[in-house]
Amino acid sequence: MAIAKGPQAFPRAEYLRRLTLVKAEMARREVDALVVTSSANITYLTGNLTRMFSIHALVVSARDEEPSLIVRGLDFAGTFHHTFMARDSIVAYSDVYVGRADRNGFDAVIDFLHERGHANRGVGLELGYLTALAAEKFKARLPDARLVDCTKAVDWVRLVKSDLEIVVMREASAIVDAAIMRASEVIRPGVREADAAAEIVATQVRGDGKGPRATGVLPLLLCASPRTGVSHILWSEDVFRPDSQINIELSGNRYGYMAAIMRTFSIGAPPDRLRRLHEAEVAGLDAALEVVRPGRTCSDVVSAFYRTIEKMGFKKETRCGYAIGIDWVEPTASLQVGDMTELKPNMTFHLMLGNWVDEDFGYVLSETFRVAETGVEVLTKAPRELFTL
Amino acid sequence: MAIAKGPQAFPRAEYLRRLTLVKAEMARREVDALVVTSSANITYLTGNLTRMFSIHALVVSARDEEPSLIVRGLDFAGTFHHTFMARDSIVAYSDVYVGRADRNGFDAVIDFLHERGHANRGVGLELGYLTALAAEKFKARLPDARLVDCTKAVDWVRLVKSDLEIVVMREASAIVDAAIMRASEVIRPGVREADAAAEIVATQVRGDGKGPRATGVLPLLLCASPRTGVSHILWSEDVFRPDSQINIELSGNRYGYMAAIMRTFSIGAPPDRLRRLHEAEVAGLDAALEVVRPGRTCSDVVSAFYRTIEKMGFKKETRCGYAIGIDWVEPTASLQVGDMTELKPNMTFHLMLGNWVDEDFGYVLSETFRVAETGVEVLTKAPRELFTL
Numbered sequence: 001m002a003i004a005k006g007p008q009a010f011p012r013a014e015y016l017r018r019l020t021l022v023k024a025e026m027a028r029r030e031v032d033a034l035v036v037t038s039s040a041n042i043t044y045l046t047g048n049l050t051r052m053f054s055i056h057a058l059v060v061s062a063r064d065e066e067p068s069l070i071v072r073g074l075d076f077a078g079t080f081h082h083t084f085m086a087r088d089s090i091v092a093y094s095d096v097y098v099g100r101a102d103r104n105g106f107d108a109v110i111d112f113l114h115e116r117g118h119a120n121r122g123v124g125l126e127l128g129y130l131t132a133l134a135a136e137k138f139k140a141r142l143p144d145a146r147l148v149d150c151t152k153a154v155d156w157v158r159l160v161k162s163d164l165e166i167v168v169m170r171e172a173s174a175i176v177d178a179a180i181m182r183a184s185e186v187i188r189p190g191v192r193e194a195d196a197a198a199e200i201v202a203t204q205v206r207g208d209g210k211g212p213r214a215t216g217v218l219p220l221l222l223c224a225s226p227r228t229g230v231s232h233i234l235w236s237e238d239v240f241r242p243d244s245q246i247n248i249e250l251s252g253n254r255y256g257y258m259a260a261i262m263r264t265f266s267i268g269a270p271p272d273r274l275r276r277l278h279e280a281e282v283a284g285l286d287a288a289l290e291v292v293r294p295g296r297t298c299s300d301v302v303s304a305f306y307r308t309i310e311k312m313g314f315k316k317e318t319r320c321g322y323a324i325g326i327d328w329v330e331p332t333a334s335l336q337v338g339d340m341t342e343l344k345p346n347m348t349f350h351l352m353l354g355n356w357v358d359e360d361f362g363y364v365l366s367e368t369f370r371v372a373e374t375g376v377e378v379l380t381k382a383p384r385e386l387f388t389l
Numbered sequence: 390m391a392i393a394k395g396p397q398a399f400p401r402a403e404y405l406r407r408l409t410l411v412k413a414e415m416a417r418r419e420v421d422a423l424v425v426t427s428s429a430n431i432t433y434l435t436g437n438l439t440r441m442f443s444i445h446a447l448v449v450s451a452r453d454e455e456p457s458l459i460v461r462g463l464d465f466a467g468t469f470h471h472t473f474m475a476r477d478s479i480v481a482y483s484d485v486y487v488g489r490a491d492r493n494g495f496d497a498v499i500d501f502l503h504e505r506g507h508a509n510r511g512v513g514l515e516l517g518y519l520t521a522l523a524a525e526k527f528k529a530r531l532p533d534a535r536l537v538d539c540t541k542a543v544d545w546v547r548l549v550k551s552d553l554e555i556v557v558m559r560e561a562s563a564i565v566d567a568a569i570m571r572a573s574e575v576i577r578p579g580v581r582e583a584d585a586a587a588e589i590v591a592t593q594v595r596g597d598g599k600g601p602r603a604t605g606v607l608p609l610l611l612c613a614s615p616r617t618g619v620s621h622i623l624w625s626e627d628v629f630r631p632d633s634q635i636n637i638e639l640s641g642n643r644y645g646y647m648a649a650i651m652r653t654f655s656i657g658a659p660p661d662r663l664r665r666l667h668e669a670e671v672a673g674l675d676a677a678l679e680v681v682r683p684g685r686t687c688s689d690v691v692s693a694f695y696r697t698i699e700k701m702g703f704k705k706e707t708r709c710g711y712a713i714g715i716d717w718v719e720p721t722a723s724l725q726v727g728d729m730t731e732l733k734p735n736m737t738f739h740l741m742l743g744n745w746v747d748e749d750f751g752y753v754l755s756e757t758f759r760v761a762e763t764g765v766e767v768l769t770k771a772p773r774e775l776f777t778l
Contacts, residue, residue, distance in 0.1 A: 003618055003748040006625065051610070051621045053718060074707050077748045078619040095707050099723030125521075132516040132524035133540065151522065194602030198595035201606060205624075206587035213583030213626050217590060217608050221440070229392055230467040232440045235594075236395065237602050318463050318484050329442060334488030359392040359466045 006081045008047060009255035010164050015084045018045055019060065019067065021157045026062055031124035031148050033113060034060040035138075038129045040327040041154040042069070043256045046085060049215060050078030054098060055105025055134075059112060068116075070109045072098060106134050110141045124150035128331075152331060159323055159332050161346040165257065166370060169325075169348055171212040173259035173368055173379035175252030178208040179220075180263050180382045183250075187389055189242045189267055197222055197235035204250060212254060218328070220250040229362045231354055243268040247364040249354070251328060258328045260350045261380045262364035265387040274363065278386040280312035281353050281365045285384065288320070288351060292369065292376035298339035305353065306337070314355070321352035324368060347371045348379070395470045397436060398644035399553050404473045407434055408449065408456065410546045415451055420513035420537050422502060423449040424527075427518045429716040430543040431458070432645045435474060438604060439467030443487060444494025444523075448501060457505075459498045461487065495523050499530045513539035517720075541720060548712055548721050550735040554646065555759060558714075558737055560601040562648035562757055562768035564641030567597040568609075569652050569771045572639075576778055578631045578656055586611055586624035593639060605642040607717070612636045618751045620743055632657040636753040638743070640717060647717045649739045650769045651753035654776040666752045667775040669701035670742050674754060674773065677709070677740060681758065681765035687728035694742065695726070703744070710741035713757060736760045737768070 022045065026034050036058040042048055045058060045067060054072035061067070066089045071079050073092040080090050093108035113119055119142055127135055128151030138147060161169065182203040186196045197220060204217045222235040225244035240246065246265040251258045266274065288305040302320040309316065319336035322329050325348060333341040335349060348370050356362035365384070370377040411434065415423050425447040431437055434447060434456060443461035450456070455478045460468050462481040469479050482497035502508055508531055516524055517540030527536060550558065571592040575585045586609060593606045611624040614633035629635065635654040640647045655663065677694040691709040698705065708725035711718050714737060722730040724738060737759050745751035754773070759766040 001747060001749045003615065006616075049622065050619070051608075051623070053621065074620050074745065077616075077745065078622045080748075081616065081619060081622070095725070099708055099711070099725050099728065127521040127525075130521050132514075132519050132521045133538070135521035135524075136516075149522070192602065195595055195598070198591040201594050202587040202591040205590050206584055209584070213581065213624075216623055217606075219606050226392065227395075227466075227470065230439070230470060231463050232442065233438065233467045233470070234440070234605055235602075319488055322488070336484070336488050339488065356463065356466065358390060359469075360390045 003077045003081050008084060009168060010047060012084050014162060014164055015045065015047065016065065017162070018157065022060055022154055023062055025153050025157065026060065026124060029124060029148055029150060029153070031122035031150065032062045033118040033121065034124035034150055034153070035109065035126070036060060036154060037126050038154070041158070043326050044154065044158050046083040048079050049082045049256055050075055057109045059109070061116065061118070068112065070105070070112055072105060106137050107141070110138060113142065118145065120144040122146045122148055124148045124153065126151050128152065155330055155332050158325055158330060159347055160344050161325065161348055163346070166346055168254045168257045169259060169368070169370070170379055172252040172254035172257050173381070174211055175204065175207040175214050175254065176250060176259050176261045176380055177382045179203040179250050179252065180248065180261050183248055183263070184265065184387045184389065187240055187246055187265055187267070189240050192237060192239050193222060193224055193235040194237055196240070200250065204252060214253045215255050216253040218251050218253070220248060223247045223362070226360050229356050229359045231356055231362070240267060245274060247362060249364060249366070256326045258324060258326070259368040259379055260324060260328065260366065261368065261382060262352065262354055262366035263382060263387060264363050264365065265389055267389050270386055270388060275386065277314060277355065277357070277363045280309045280314045281355065281363060282384055283312060284308040285351065285353060285365060285367065289369065289376050289378065292343060292371055293374060294343055294345055294371060296343050298333050298335050298341045298343070299337050302335050302337055316353070316355045318354070321350045321366065324348055324350040343371045345371055345373050392466045392470050397473060398557060399436060401473050403551060403553055404434065404436065405454065406551070407546065411449055411543055412451055414542050414546065415449065415513060418513060418537055418539060418542070420511035420539065421451045422505070422507040422510065423513035423539055423542070424498065424515070425449060425543060426515050427543070430547070432715050433543065433547050435472040437468050438471045438645055439464055446498045448498070450505065450507070457501065459494070459501050461494060495526050499527060502531065507534065509533040511535045511537055513537045513542065515540050517541065544719055544721050547714055547719060548736055549733050550714065550737055552735070555735055557643045557646045558648060558757070558759065559768055561641040561643040561646050562770070563600055564593060564596040564603050564643065565639060565648050565650045565769055566771045568592040568639050568641065569637065569650050572637055573654065573776045573778065576629055576635055576654055576656070578629050581626060581628050582611060582613055582624040583626055585629070589639065593641060601643060603642045604644050607640050607642070609637060609639040612751070615749050618745050618748045620745055620751070629656055634663060636751060638753060638755070645715045647713060647715070648757040648768055649713060649717065649755060650757065650771060651741065651743055651755035652771065652776060653752050653754065654778055656778050659775055659777060663752060664775065666703060666744065666746070669698045669703045670744065670752060670754045671773055672701060673697040674740065674742060674756065678758065678765050678767065681732060681760055682763060683732055683734055683760060685732050687722050687724050687730045687732070688726050691724050691726055705742070705744045707743070710739045710755065713737055713739040732760045734760055734762050
């Protein structure tokens with residue numbers, strides 16, 4: 001029997017709206033077909049949530065309302081279940097393209113472009129995401145096409161969310177709030193980091209147990225003393241010690257949309273240096289959020305942060321975050337000095353103020369926020385505390 | 390203060406052994422420097438477990454004992470903490486390479502190759518993993534180098550594990566066994582899929598709570614009725630229903646090394662079709678494992694499986710798995726008809742017998758195994774049952 005469509009995060013009209021924006025960009029670049037290979041961009045344009053471990057691509061044709069998703073046969077049912085698209089918009093290739101040296105799934109994608117008459121027209125590729133070998137295959141097997149690099153073409157469209165997407169981002173934010181509060185309950189001296197992590201990750205899946213559950217989970221980053229100067233590692237098998245510090249960064253996932261948060265925890269009274277850094281960072285966070293509104297730039301926002309903490313005797317060497325959405329980091333607007341991207345309503349950012357001062361000392365604080373019509377909406381709601389346990 | 394080395398999964402000698410094998414392969418391909426960008430290959434050659442969200446690369450030089458890891462400054466402390474390497478073998482680049490259109494971290498990697506005298510020699514790249522734009526940058530900025538595609542050069546070395554790696558694979562397998570048994574406890578009619586998933590994922594982190602904990606976690610694949618014909622999706626927000634079926638695939642992670650398992654669960658007595666398919670698959674699994682020993686091929690193993698289930702009235706359209714190790718699927722030996730890779734002691738595989746018969750009906754069963762000196766060692770130990778709940 002045929003599988004039915006699963007619950008859809010968005011109505012068909014929302015996907016068609018996104019596709020219209022992408023097709024306008026394609027027209028500007030004079031491509032008739034855009035081959036999308038970024039997993040996040042495919043989710044954005046189709047609703048797909050199936051984890052594909054085999055080669056696949058979405059082909060957006062300027063002349064068709066729906067795009068076509070070329071997938072390994074194994075992934076047909078899952079992608080049909082998740083996406084807004086009709087059955088015949090999903091094109092399954094057989095396992096003769098799998099695990100072979102002489103051909104792979106990109107041959108199925110290129111065959112499709114030939115069949116649909118794109119082989120001698122402008123074809124867009126995401127050369128910043130596609131591997132070099134795959135790009136060579138497109139060049140070799142589409143000698144008469146005009147191949148155009150369209151890296152980030154879809155990503156820039158994704159930057160401004162619809163109101164429907166913001167609803168989903170709020171749900172993702174509620175999950176991270178629940179998880180960070182769970183961390184404040186389970187981190188205790190003598191508990192193994194991994195065992196606390198198990199409870200926190202479970203909350204990243206379950207949320208608060210009453211509201212929306214997560215649609216996926218990424219492992220949490222948990223950097224405990226003496227590793228608080230480290231940014232991106234997971235829990236260890238050590239036990240939490242008295243008079244130690246824990247930095248946590250975690251995410252919530254709702255239909256692929258991510259919110260993120262960072263908070264710092266102190267077992268025992270925080271040392272003076274940590275307490276002063278926390279105060280400076282909270283002041284910097286407030287100052288940065290104060291600047292957020294349409295018409296301001298990314299650079300404006302972070303400059304307010306840097307100015308504030310410098311006045312209070314601190315500095316931070318790294319950037320202050322990035323646009324956030326499907327699969328976490330969006331590779332477009334960057335919260336750093338010199339990024340002149342103008343803020344628009346419904347852009348969403350992870351204002352990431354992790355400050356790794358020394359190799360063995362750092363502090364973290366962040367919020368996920370939306371640019372609102374006249375200011376800012378902070379989506380993450382957990383207290384902006386240095387949690388003392 | 391300087392951060393100390395963390396617990397190391399392997400002694401220095403183990404990494405030097407791996408590097409010797411890779412350098413022999415480099416000599417064969419006449420490259421003086423190999424630029425490794427696959428995350429799994431970097432973990433294999435260094436022990437790194439830091440999650441790097443910024444551009445980074447490992448440069449293996451034929452003339453140096455240790456390789457050099459080029460990372461964003463933010464990731465210096467984490468990569469030094471995790472890897473076997475000396476401080477000066479980790480080269481940090483500053484945030485001026487981050488979030489910019491005109492340059493990125495690969496410029497820092499290419500600068501390093503120039504500084505170390507590799508710019509007019511043979512330089513190996515993993516063109517099957519590197520993006521097309523990154524490869525173009527290497528070509529443009531290393532005009533006098535002879536660039537050689539070395540995709541899978543390190544992966545083929547990884548295929549045969551050392552005894553030390555097998556110890557770690559056994560620990561990863563114990564974690565998956567604990568998680569699959571936890572699934573058999575928490576899946577009950579009326580429970581929300583996501584809430585059961587939360588418990589299972591927690592066990593994927595905690596293991597059995599006594600033995601080794603996980604070093605990471607990937608979300609579990611949980612395909613419940615009416616989605617058992619789907620291979621690669623996560624839990625939903627539905628509740629488990631009486632007289633329904635659940636297919637689970639999950640992994641355990643130990644220092645980056647993965648074991649995997651699949652089992653099928655029936656709430657209520659399994660329908661006849663499911664029971665018969667289970668019997669055929671278990672017989673096919675036994676037959677395949679019976680064939681495993683050094684000197685046999687991947688093709689031999691799976692042929693025994695296909696012959697057995699066909700005699701029992703079933704077939705399976707997809708391949709039967711792949712080599713498994715760091716980050717799950719290894720892109721080398723494939724358990725499919727026609728793959729003539731000869732089995733050698735300490736190769737490890739995920740014998741993956743998921744059989745998605747119809748769009749709305751499938752069954753899953755798998756084991757992680759090691760090729761032993763005279764036969765097979767099955768690393769996953771959970772009962773080969775159709776769990777009836």
